[in-house]
Amino acid sequence: MITRRAIRAAAFAAFGLSLMCAPALADSKARTEQVVLAGGCFWGMEAVFERIKGVSNVVAGFAGGGKDTAHYEDVSTGTTGHAESVQITYDPAKVSFDRLLDVYFTVAHDPTELNRQGPDSGSQYRSEIFYTTPAQHVAAEMAIKRLTEAHAFPAPIVTLVAPLRGFFAAEAYHQHFYDKNPDYPYIVVNDRPKVERLREKYPSLVKG
Numbered sequence: 001m002i003t004r005r006a007i008r009a010a011a012f013a014a015f016g017l018s019l020m021c022a023p024a025l026a027d028s029k030a031r032t033e034q035v036v037l038a039g040g041c042f043w044g045m046e047a048v049f050e051r052i053k054g055v056s057n058v059v060a061g062f063a064g065g066g067k068d069t070a071h072y073e074d075v076s077t078g079t080t081g082h083a084e085s086v087q088i089t090y091d092p093a094k095v096s097f098d099r100l101l102d103v104y105f106t107v108a109h110d111p112t113e114l115n116r117q118g119p120d121s122g123s124q125y126r127s128e129i130f131y132t133t134p135a136q137h138v139a140a141e142m143a144i145k146r147l148t149e150a151h152a153f154p155a156p157i158v159t160l161v162a163p164l165r166g167f168f169a170a171e172a173y174h175q176h177f178y179d180k181n182p183d184y185p186y187i188v189v190n191d192r193p194k195v196e197r198l199r200e201k202y203p204s205l206v207k208g
Contacts, residue, residue: 032056032091035100036063036130036167038083039109040117044191045086047178048108048198052205054095059087060177061169063130070168078122085130087167097136099205101143104129105152105159107198112155118190127157130164137161 039045042060050058062070065081075082090100105111109127110118117125131137140161148157169175178187178195199206 032089033097033136034087034089034132035097035136036061036085036087036132036164037100037104037108038063038085038126038128038130039104039111040084040113040125040127041120041186041190042084042086042170042174043177043187044194045084045108046176047191048103048194049086049088049100050176051195051198051207052090052095052100052103052202053207054093055088055090055100057087057089059167059169060174061085061087061167063087063164063167064128064162067166067168072171072174075124076122078124080124082168083124083126083128084170085128085167087169095205097139098143101129101139103198103202103205105143105147105157107194107201110153111147111157111159112153114158126160128160128162130162130167132164137163 037045037049046058046060049055061084062075062080062082063085064083065075069075069080070082074080075084088100090097111127113127115121115123115126117127129136129140131140144157144159144161147153177184178191181187182192
């Protein structure tokens with residue numbers, strides 16, 4: 001009989017990883033994990049993920065570049081290597097990483113837009129998953145492969161997958177911008193539809 005452990009081992013071997021470095025299933029119930037996701041303006045990304053059950057904290061910030069350029073004005077030039085991102089802290093016993101990826105790909109942003117998202121353009125708005133564990137790496141690559149084979153989108157997925165080298169929180173006024181500025185025109189046009197889509201598509205995931 002093929003066991004769950006054997007299936008996981010085969011999946012990790014496909015990416016040159018050892019099951020020994022994968023987080024144990026039992027251990028996941030006793031701790032939280034973090035992942036950093038980029039997909040356009042971080043206001044909308046933050047608003048979507050902080051409404052998901054099992055997510056305890058979401059921080060808007062920057063990833064992909066160096067600490068010395070992790071400032072909004074610098075990142076906005078598109079020359080720092082940073083992407084606007086959100087750092088998500090979640091309990092894998094309450095919400096799986098695969099479920100977070102479902103939301104990421106189908107609600108939070110459009111993974112087929114290259115170096116842009118909606119009205120925003122530049123590499124700082126790229127689609128990228130910054131993983132923090134080998135398990136997240138495998139899950140991200142497999143999710144992209146599954147969606148590609150299923151022709152889930154009319155255009156190719158351009159999402160990048162890379163290890164997290166550093167995350168730097170954005171300025172205070174960017175944190176929880178959606179909730180603090182619900183009537184801001186950009187929020188109304190670009191981000192409120194994402195939150196509404198989350199409630200419609202994944203009602204059981206939304207916090208009460």
